[in-house]
Amino acid sequence: MSRTWFITGTSSGFGRLLTEQALERGDRVAATLRRPEALDDLVERFGDRLWVARMDVTDAGRVREVVDRAFRELGTVDVVVNNAGRGISASVEEATDEQIREIVETNLLGSIHVVRAVLPQLRAQGHGRIVQISTAGGQTTYPSFGYYHAAKWGVEGFCETAAREIAPFGIGLTIVQPGATPTGFAGALVTAPEMPEYAVSPAGEVRRALAAGDFPLPNDPDKIVRAVLDLVDSGEVPLRLPLGEDTYHDVRASLVARLAEHDAHRATALSVARSDQPPA
Known part of the structure; x- marks a missing residue:
């Protein structure tokens, strides 16, 4: 069964790989990116099965315009992949x-x-999947990535809420959490001038590891993309899909520690209840 995909951030990394693999198996792809010429080779290979549009996700008006045109011209979109993103390494x-x-x-x-x-388009057609590309850093944290975490934790909270709201319309949403992977993302990180006070600190250690190419990247990008395709093919709609040994262990450790700290404050949490309410 062929599908039609709408994928953002397709010039490189997971977006480019997912676009290519979906096309290779016979699907159609609406690919959006800031530099459409980056996909000229795929347009030549796959012809009208690849629909390309210039789009910057920070421009809400342009996003609505491109989305509406894609649905209008392609007729239906089965899977929307929210992949566009940027990283920053700085304290x-x-x-x-x-x-x-x-x-x-x-x-x-x-x-x-x-x-x-x-969402209006997916509701109108009565079905669809949204795949939000997040990261292990959407549920745990690493020094020097505070603002990236702020954005990814925020988008995971938004998506978790949205998933519950849109399920009655036949729309599924899954947050995919890849671990550290050699996609070129690390080399494109935004950086800031280092303050000497942070040279000997966890943030400084991460900065030096990135600069020296010593930051571990243990995951295979092709296998991660294959896992996303397999997820969509399976019809299953988990809220989150961790991908990578680092993601699995780091997120699990973070969740266990958070739960332990949460439970440690149970008595204090319950002590502030109103006296005229039944106990929880």
């Missing part, structure tokens, strides 16, 4: 206001713009 004190705004606008607001734009 919370080092990043500039402009850098913080760019990361939040792309990773958080950009994803929200796409979901809001596609």
Whole structure:
């Protein structure tokens, strides 16, 4: 069964790989990116099965325009993949206001713009899947990635809420959490001038590992894309799909620690209940 995909951020990384693999198996893809010429080779290979549009996810008006045109010209879209994003490596004190705004606008607001734009179309057709590409850093944290985490934790909260709201319309939503993977993402990270105070700190250690190419990237990008395709083919709609040994172990450790801390404050939490209410 062939499908039609709408994928953002297709110039490189997971977006490019997913576009290519979906086309190779006979599907149609509406690919959006800021530089459409980056897909000229795929247009030559796959012809009219690849629909390309220039789009910056931070421009809400343009997102609505491109989404509406894609549905109008393609007739239906089965899977929407929210993949466009940017990364930043800097301590919370080092990043500039402009850098913080760019990361939040792309990773958080950009994803929200796409979901809001596609929902009327998906509701009208009565079915569809949204795949939100997140990261292990949407549920755990690493030094030097505070603003990336802020955006990804935010988008996961948004998507978890949206998933519950849209399920009655036959629309599924899954948050996919790849671990560290050699997609070129690390090399494209936004950075800020290092403050000497952070040279000997967890943030400084991560910065040096990235600069030296010593930051571990244990996952296979093709296998991650294959897992996304398999997920869609299976018809299953988990809320989250962790992909990578690092994702699995790091997120699990974070959840266990959070639960332990949560439970440690049970007595205090319950102590502030109103006295005229029955006990929880």
